[in-house]
Every structure is written in C-alpha cells, then in structure tokens.
Amino acid sequence: MCLAIPGKVLSIDRSTEPLMGKVSFGGIKKQVCLDWTPDVVEGEYVVVHVGFAISKMDEEEAGETLRLIREVEGMMEGELKSSTDNSGIS
Amino acid sequence: MVKTITIEPVTRIEGHAKITIHLDEQGTVSDARFHVNEFRGFEKFCEGRLMWEMPGITSRICGICPASHLIASAKAGDEILSIRIPETAEKLRRLMTLAQWTQSHALSFFHLSSPDFLLGFDSDPVKRNVFGLIGEHKEFARRGIRLRKFGQEVIEVLGGRKIHTPWAVAGGVREAFDATKKEHLLAWIPEARETVLLALETLKKIHERYKADIPNFGNFRSLFVGLVSEDGGLEYYDGTLRVMDGGGNIVADKLDPRLYQHFLGEQSEPWSYLKFPYYRPLGYPKGMYRVGPLARVNICDYIETPLAEAERKCFKAMAGDADAMNNSFYYHYARLIELLFSVEKIEQLLHDPSLFGSHIRAKAMINRDEGVGFCEAPRGTLFHHYWVNENGVLQKVNMLIATAQNNLAMNRTVRQIAMHYVDGQSIAEGMLNRVEAGIRCFDPCLSCSTHALGQMPLHLQLFDVKGILLDECVR
Numbered sequence: 295m296c297l298a299i300p301g302k303v304l305s306i307d308r309s310t311e312p313l314m315g316k317v318s319f320g321g322i323k324k325q326v327c328l329d330w331t332p333d334v335v336e337g338e339y340v341v342v343h344v345g346f347a348i349s350k351m352d353e354e355e356a357g358e359t360l361r362l363i364r365e366v367e368g369m370m371e372g373e374l375k376s377s378t379d380n381s382g383i384s
Numbered sequence: 385m386v387k388t389i390t391i392e393p394v395t396r397i398e399g400h401a402k403i404t405i406h407l408d409e410q411g412t413v414s415d416a417r418f419h420v421n422e423f424r425g426f427e428k429f430c431e432g433r434l435m436w437e438m439p440g441i442t443s444r445i446c447g448i449c450p451a452s453h454l455i456a457s458a459k460a461g462d463e464i465l466s467i468r469i470p471e472t473a474e475k476l477r478r479l480m481t482l483a484q485w486t487q488s489h490a491l492s493f494f495h496l497s498s499p500d501f502l503l504g505f506d507s508d509p510v511k512r513n514v515f516g517l518i519g520e521h522k523e524f525a526r527r528g529i530r531l532r533k534f535g536q537e538v539i540e541v542l543g544g545r546k547i548h549t550p551w552a553v554a555g556g557v558r559e560a561f562d563a564t565k566k567e568h569l570l571a572w573i574p575e576a577r578e579t580v581l582l583a584l585e586t587l588k589k590i591h592e593r594y595k596a597d598i599p600n601f602g603n604f605r606s607l608f609v610g611l612v613s614e615d616g617g618l619e620y621y622d623g624t625l626r627v628m629d630g631g632g633n634i635v636a637d638k639l640d641p642r643l644y645q646h647f648l649g650e651q652s653e654p655w656s657y658l659k660f661p662y663y664r665p666l667g668y669p670k671g672m673y674r675v676g677p678l679a680r681v682n683i684c685d686y687i688e689t690p691l692a693e694a695e696r697k698c699f700k701a702m703a704g705d706a707d708a709m710n711n712s713f714y715y716h717y718a719r720l721i722e723l724l725f726s727v728e729k730i731e732q733l734l735h736d737p738s739l740f741g742s743h744i745r746a747k748a749m750i751n752r753d754e755g756v757g758f759c760e761a762p763r764g765t766l767f768h769h770y771w772v773n774e775n776g777v778l779q780k781v782n783m784l785i786a787t788a789q790n791n792l793a794m795n796r797t798v799r800q801i802a803m804h805y806v807d808g809q810s811i812a813e814g815m816l817n818r819v820e821a822g823i824r825c826f827d828p829c830l831s832c833s834t835h836a837l838g839q840m841p842l843h844l845q846l847f848d849v850k851g852i853l854l855d856e857c858v859r
Contacts, residue, residue: 298445298447327495348487348491359445362441366445
C-alpha cells in the first residue's frame, strides 16, 4: 500500500528552476519539487510522490490525514507487540 | 477506546528499496529479489468502520491516485446497495477516472522517466533528474506540467478544490457537473493533444537511441490482465476481465471482476511485505501477470478514439508475430497511447449531453453483505472488496492494488537486468541506473520511492551461493 503522507512547506526558493521547497514530514526535512503546485505558500501542506508535490492541502485536511495514518500505524505497532508476546520471546 | 500513538509515520520516509542478487555455484545470477518494506495493516484498520466512510478514507491514505480509489470504493458501495447508478453519475465517474489517468501518466512520463531517456542512463547522476531536464529541455518539461494541470483541472471542476472530499459515493456522485465550466475545460484540449503527440514523437526517437538497451529491460513472456469493454475495447471504468498470454492468445475472457478471488490468488513471501498476486489456473509463480498500460493496450481489440487507435496499431505492429508486447520498456509507449486516449475521450465526454443531467445519485438500503468495486487505476486494475453487516459496518476488507499485481514481474525485470549487468564478483557500472529505470517502467507506487526527489533510494547487494556478501552499493 502506498502512503500519501502530507508534509508542511517550510520554505520556498523562488529563484530556482524548477521551483523547490523545503518540506517537513514530522521533522524530517526534504527538498521537494513544487513545480506541479506553483501556488503553494509556506505553511501549507503537500502530498509528495517521488519527490514531487502532487497536490496541496490545508492544515485541517492534512491534520485529518495524519491522524488516520497514525491510527493505522498505532494499530500495527500493537499487533507486532502482541505477536512477539505470543511467541514467548521476551 | 483511546489509542496510544506510539510511532510516527516518518519512519516510512527514509527507507531504501533493497535489491538482493543471488549467484549460483558457477557465479551466474540465479535470482534477484526486490524487497519491499511496505505499509501493512490498512485493511484490518478499516474493519468496524462504516462502508460509507471508505471512499474518503482510502482516497486519503492512498493519496497518490485518490480519484481511482474513490471510484473503486464507491463502486463496491453500489454493489452492497444492489443499485444501478444514474447514467449521468456513471459518465461523471468515467470522466474522473480519465482525469486521474491524465494526471498520473503525465507525471510518470514527463518528469520521472524522461530524464533517463533524454539525458541518458550513463549521464552524470547529479544532472540526470528534473533539474537536468529543465536545464536542457525546458519547453518539454513545461508542457508536461501543463498537461498534468489539465487533468487536475478536470478533477477540481468535478470534485471541488479538495480531492479528498468524497465526491463519489455509493449510488453515484454528490455534485452535478457545473455546465459553465465545460468551455473552460474544452479550451485545454488542443494543447493537451499536441503535447501528447510531441511526447510520442520524442519517445519514438528514444526507441531508436536505446535499441541496444531495450531488449534487456524486463523482456519476458507473462500473462496480461485488465478490463475490456463488452466488445473488447480499451476499458477504464467497467467491463469484464480478459487474460492474455505472452503469445497474444486470449486464455480467459469475460471474467466477472466481482469473482476475482476465483482466478487471482495472493501469495506472500517472507522477504517482502508486498504480496505476490498470480493467476490461479497456472499456479504460483507461473501465473505471473502484468497489469497497467502495457497490459491494457495489449489485451484490447481496439481503442474507441481515432488517434489513440492509430497508435495502438503501430504498437501491435512492433509486437510482431507474438501479437503481445512482452517488453516492459514499452510500458512507456502504452502509457502515452492511453494518455492520448484520455485527452480524446475527455473531449468526447464533455460534448455528451448526458454528462449534464441532474440525476446523479440513487439511494438504497444495505441489500447485500458483500461487494466488489473495480476500475482501471493508472497503474492497473484496482479491486476494493468489502464485507458488511446489516448496518453497513465493515466486517472485512480486501484491496488488490496494481503495484502488487506487478510484483512478480518487477522481480523478474530486476533479475533480467542483473543477469546482463552483473560482472563476475561485482556490480557493473550503470547497473543501479538501469535497475531503477527497469522498476520505473511499472511506475510503482511504493513508500520508498515517495520522498526522494527524482531518484529512488536503492540498496543493492550481491551474494554468492553460500550467502556471502560480494559487493554492494547504496544511494
């Protein structure tokens, strides 16, 4: 399953071609090409595919997506833990 | 119950796609594996939720091609309601599906694949990306951006600014088409068509330029699976499944996609999180099949729009006597043929008066406890399978995605490239670039490829027959 994690646009360098920006995914900062979302501004969120921002979303939308992803991840973490317990390895 | 959040999704961002190559006693390549550390547990997560929430949830989580998940999910809902949706709703969903194809195929060709082709596989990796492309082929790159924007505009006109709002729902769609936007969208068509034709012209020159490389790019016989229309035409929204073999023979036809589990199995391997679907009658792994553009253009008898049909005939002529194109490199060609079809078909649909009807949603209660929704997503056939109770609460979910269906073939492609480029005890120069380009033919949707700009982070290891590491490279 591919995962569309929204990242927050921290800064945009308008002097370069293509348009590039620094995007934070929960603290991990990546250089992302913003050519496909030229009207994005700092503080907005983008969904990134292979280093290209493919769509932008506002904070509310991004928050909802991140909440969902965390919920799934949290559930998986719980599962991994219980399967380890069952195997008797401590 | 409040769930504690223990890990952040960021752990998914820094991952590498790991490839291991295994040699036999003679030192030749016996196997190559593409290890995928993917996101699991999503289906389980959906259990206990309302079926009505699924279009919104799946298009949010699988946000690389949200419109396709929206459509497949809504169609599963139609099945559970036992409903036939209004004609206008179906036309609008068709338009949405094509807009997703346009957007996705434009990105794949213009920005992901063309740096390899236009700048060369052995060019300086620092420049062999979108920066290099814009430096040397600025107008070409710009045109690609505009073409993708056209797809995006169609999606926005249909579903509003926010694609993640579930526009498609069980029974139809939520909003009618705003007829005042018709001319605005039609105005894009001539430029969009011209851009795809230019891309086709460019790709044909690339075919000439890489004559020596292309035969080693995932060139093997396999089955091809996809939807076709009632009379065998290229289909993207409905229809039935056709299975073709590598010799171009139709081995199964008019299969009901709702019964996909009868003929498509899903195998797991301990070294990969991504499942390995296969065609059941041939067993595993012999039942390897490919989905997506190459499969769709191979299996259909015709394409309903004139320019795309003319290109399909050229494509078939290149396949030669086999009547099926078996070389994965030609995914790119098939993708552009589909892009041309999308532009032509969007134009046709925009002239169709039934697009502007006001009946867009049929309503019903839960009338079945199971439903399969399917459509052709940009990368291949997509299935959403839901089991619900009498209140529409999900009891079980199974999703069969395109990238998984190409998993066996992607591994096979990597193996073929490895056989050609592994040089005794070491990994030959240029191997990494070619493995990446080989995987890219399939345009896979994987977390490891999501965040690295242009280049896929790869970790390649070469092992001898005893499992001793001989060589490795990382980037």
